[in-house]
Structures are given as structure tokens and as C-alpha cells.
Amino acid sequence: MKKPLRIAVTGAAGNISYTLLFKLAAGEFLGVDQPIALQLVDIPQGMKALKGVAMELLDCGFPLLAEISLHDNPEEGFKDIDYAFLVGSRPRGPGMERADLMAANAEIFARQGKALNDFANPAVRVLVVGNPCNTNALIAQRNAPDLDSSQFTAMTRLDHNRTIGQLGQKLGVNPMGLTGLVVWGNHSPTMYPGLENAEALGMDVLDQIEDDWYKNTMIPTVQKRGAEIIGARGASSAASAAQAALDHMRDWALGSDDIVSMAVYSDGSYNVPEGLIFSFPCICQFGNWKIVQGMELSDFGVAAVQANVDELQGEMDMVKHLLPESKPAQVKN
Ligand code: NAI
CATH class of the missing domain: 3.90.110.10 (Lactate dehydrogenase/glycoside hydrolase, family 4, C-terminal)
Structure with missing residues (x-):
């Protein structure tokens, strides 16, 4: 059996992840002979719901799912990962201007960029889904000075x-x-x-x-x-x-x-x-x-x-x- 590849998903308690995680665990990403370890990241308030998602993943009995771990911070969640799906982001709240939304997300993705730089596999491949995804990816990339620019992408x-x-x-x-x-x-x-x-x-x-x-x-x-x-x-x-x-x-x-x-x-x-x-x-x-x-x-x-x-x-x-x-x-x- 191959060594599991490590995949972090942020926003793991959210809607997109509720479909994405089950596809990953079923082998639709890396194929049906590649075991994976899922490192699921959400904010502290999301942990209760995330536990429920983890229970459901376990209940599927996926043969490829070698490990599931839950994290309320990116520094632990990104440890040794080979792939990052950065799905979680701050949605626009009532009365929030676009500039405020950009700034709130910029802080999230600056921290995540640093965590990728310091804790992930140096060859990690990163996809930013959370909006505004192009600029969030730019911020993460610029905060990861030891990683190559080509390791950061956003979803279109x-x-x-x-x-x-x-x-x-x-x-x-x-x-x-x-x-x-x-x-x-x-x-x-x-x-x-x-x-x-x-x-x-x-x-x-x-x-x-x-x-x-x-x-x-x-x-x-x-x-x-x-x-x-x-x-x-x-x-x-x-x-x-x-x-x-x-x-x-x-x-x-x-x-x-x-x-x-x-x-x-x-x-x-x-x-x-x-x-x-x-x-x-x-x-x-x-x-x-x-x-x-x-x-x-x-x-x-x-x-x-x-x-x-x-x-x-x-x-x-x-x-x-x-x-x-x-x-x-x-x-x-
Ligand atoms: P959702 O609101 O259902 O879930 C978001 C999850 O992210 C929540 O569980 C929340 O607690 C978590 N989260 C928030 N801040 C976080 C942080 N700092 N670290 C980790 N987790 C955090 O949202 P949904 O529907 O899953 O969408 C997620 C994002 O994807 C949104 O920003 C949405 O606009 C974006 N999106 C992008 C698309 C694209 O084509 N690029 C297409 C569709 C959605």
C-alpha cells in the first residue's frame, strides 16, 4: 500500500466541503490506489459541526481514508500537507463594505500563507476557493517567501x-x-x-x-x-x-x-x-x-x-x- 498523501481542507465544516470531502475520500482526486490523510480545518466555532462531518466520513468506511484529523488553526492543520484546498473564507456581513471584506480575508490568507510556508511539505500545491479567491491566493503566496509562486492557484x-x-x-x-x-x-x-x-x-x-x-x-x-x-x-x-x-x-x-x-x-x-x-x-x-x-x-x-x-x-x-x-x-x- 502506498504512503498516504496529506490533504488539508479549510472551511471543512461548510457547504462546499460537505461534497468535496466525500469525493476526496472516495478516490476521485488522486485515484483509487492512493490512500489519503484528511486534515480538516475550520474556525473554533465550526468545530462541533466539523466533528459531525468527520463522523459521517468514518461511517462511509472509505478504504482510502487512512486518517482524519480536526484542527481549529492552520498552523497545526497544514503540518506536512501535500495539497491544500483553501475553501473557508469570511462571508460579507450586514453593512460590510467590499474593502472591509477584502481586508478581513486578507488577514486570514496572510496567516494561512505563513502557515503553509512554515509547516507544509515544501512542494505543497495550493488551491484557493474562498472568495475573493484571486486576491486571497495572491496574499497567501506573498506571505510564503520560501515557496514557489507556481504553488499557489485560485479557482476559475x-x-x-x-x-x-x-x-x-x-x-x-x-x-x-x-x-x-x-x-x-x-x-x-x-x-x-x-x-x-x-x-x-x-x-x-x-x-x-x-x-x-x-x-x-x-x-x-x-x-x-x-x-x-x-x-x-x-x-x-x-x-x-x-x-x-x-x-x-x-x-x-x-x-x-x-x-x-x-x-x-x-x-x-x-x-x-x-x-x-x-x-x-x-x-x-x-x-x-x-x-x-x-x-x-x-x-x-x-x-x-x-x-x-x-x-x-x-x-x-x-x-x-x-x-x-x-x-x-x-x-x-
Ligand atoms: P460556507 O459558509 O458554507 O462555509 C465556509 C466555512 O468556512 C465555514 O464552516 C466557516 O466556519 C469556515 N471558515 C471561515 N473562516 C475560516 C478560516 N479563517 N479558516 C478556516 N475555516 C474558516 O461557505 P461555502 O458555500 O462552503 O463557500 C466557501 C467559499 O467558497 C466562499 O468564500 C464562497 O464565496 C467561495 N466560492 C468560490 C467559488 C469559486 O468558483 N472560486 C465558487 C463557490 C463558492
Whole structure:
């Protein structure tokens, strides 16, 4: 039997984790011959509910689940971990301004970045799901000076999968037949689902859909899907977010068959300023991601990418007091 790999999940008592943890334990992440140890992290007030989740995990009798431990702080929870799913974050409270929300989360992710730096396996791979995820990932990365910039990513895979869902339905094509689409930028309503390079069963997607449907129906649907789901379900997307987190990390660890959207450390590609955590077309191989170069962008796309750059720079300005001096870029990929 292989040695268990250690996976930390924060926000482990929350909604997304209530789906994610069971998928991880069932082997949907690293395969059915890889045992795992789950290190579940929540805040002290979440510990009672977290105990209940741990009981349910035990009650499933998962053969791959070698160990479960519960933690109310990241310093213990991140000890020796190989993978981190940073799902927990502070939701917006009544009367809270966006800047206050950014600042509250910045403190959480600064502490988590330091804990990853000091306690995790130095090769740890980190996915930030908790919003605002791009900027939270940036803060964690900047607070982990001994880790490589490429070890920190944020989740735009749900937006990518949502784009696939919309297109598949419109064209009557199975998701497997859709390739080359990219969600660019920030995980926010500004994100840009770009189809310049997308193909359905090998044929250009943009030749098969009306421009009006693309720009005035599909893009806003993907951008506002989170709010639409809250309106319908009375709760935010949880199962689809868990699936997307799993897709992101599985592809990163085991390789992606096609281009996928991942928010990663910008090396200046596509005129995105170096150091922003920005969603790009990525391909994953041998445990590393790489930004795919040379993808076509229309004038509409270039403007949309720039709007995301502006938004992310604005977010960074709001939290700059929590960003240690920039460390040199060290992208190994
Ligand atoms: P939830 O409110 O059900 O659960 C959040 C959990 O995080 C709670 O158990 C809470 O106690 C915990 N938590 C809060 N602060 C923490 C900290 N400092 N350390 C550890 N745990 C902490 O929320 P849900 O639905 O599970 O969503 C989690 C996050 O994911 C939210 O920020 C949400 O906006 C974000 N999200 C991101 C998506 C993306 O595509 N990037 C998609 C959907 C949700």
C-alpha cells in the first residue's frame, strides 16, 4: 500500500466541503490506489459541526481514508500537507463594505500563507476557493517567501465548467466534444469566457453561435451564474464548486487532457502584469501547470482581459498593507 498523501481542507465544516470531502475520500482526486490523510480545518466555532462531518466520513468506511484529523488553526492543520484546498473564507456581513471584506480575508490568507510556508511539505500545491479567491491566493503566496509562486492557484474552473455547460446545451454537443475555451481573469462578474479558440467536435464554435447570443446571453449567464443559483436554491453553489475544485486539483496533479482555466501567477503573458493571480489558459503535465501561449484574442477579448487586470489591481490596492515586499518571481514551470 502506498504512503498516504496529506490533504488539508479549510472551511471543512461548510457547504462546499460537505461534497468535496466525500469525493476526496472516495478516490476521485488522486485515484483509487492512493490512500489519503484528511486534515480538516475550520474556525473554533465550526468545530462541533466539523466533528459531525468527520463522523459521517468514518461511517462511509472509505478504504482510502487512512486518517482524519480536526484542527481549529492552520498552523497545526497544514503540518506536512501535500495539497491544500483553501475553501473557508469570511462571508460579507450586514453593512460590510467590499474593502472591509477584502481586508478581513486578507488577514486570514496572510496567516494561512505563513502557515503553509512554515509547516507544509515544501512542494505543497495550493488551491484557493474562498472568495475573493484571486486576491486571497495572491496574499497567501506573498506571505510564503520560501515557496514557489507556481504553488499557489485560485479557482476559475467552475466558471470554465459553467461555460462548457452553456455551450454544450446550446450546440447539443457532449462536454467531451468541447475544447479550447478559456475563462480569463478574475473570479468575479468581470471574468471573460473567451471562445476565440473554442471548438465543438473540431469545428470553430464562433461559427456556430450568433454573436448576440454569445455576448448578451452566454457571457452574462456565466458571469452571474452564482447569483442565479442563490436565487433558485436559496443557497450558494456547493456541489458544482466542489466538483470544480476536484477537477482543478486532479488535472494539476495528474495532467489535463485539454486546455483548462486556472488562476495562476502571471509571468506577464498576454500583457497581464507580472505577479497578479489571473485566470489563463493552462495545460498541466507532470504535476506542473503552464500558461498556453499564442491563443488568439479578439479586440473584444483584449478589452475584457484589460478590465480584469484593472479590477485585480484595484483589489490588490485595497490589501497592499498586508502584502510583504514583492519577492522575485520564481516560476519553475
Ligand atoms: P460556507 O459558509 O458554507 O462555509 C465556509 C466555512 O468556512 C465555514 O464552516 C466557516 O466556519 C469556515 N471558515 C471561515 N473562516 C475560516 C478560516 N479563517 N479558516 C478556516 N475555516 C474558516 O461557505 P461555502 O458555500 O462552503 O463557500 C466557501 C467559499 O467558497 C466562499 O468564500 C464562497 O464565496 C467561495 N466560492 C468560490 C467559488 C469559486 O468558483 N472560486 C465558487 C463557490 C463558492
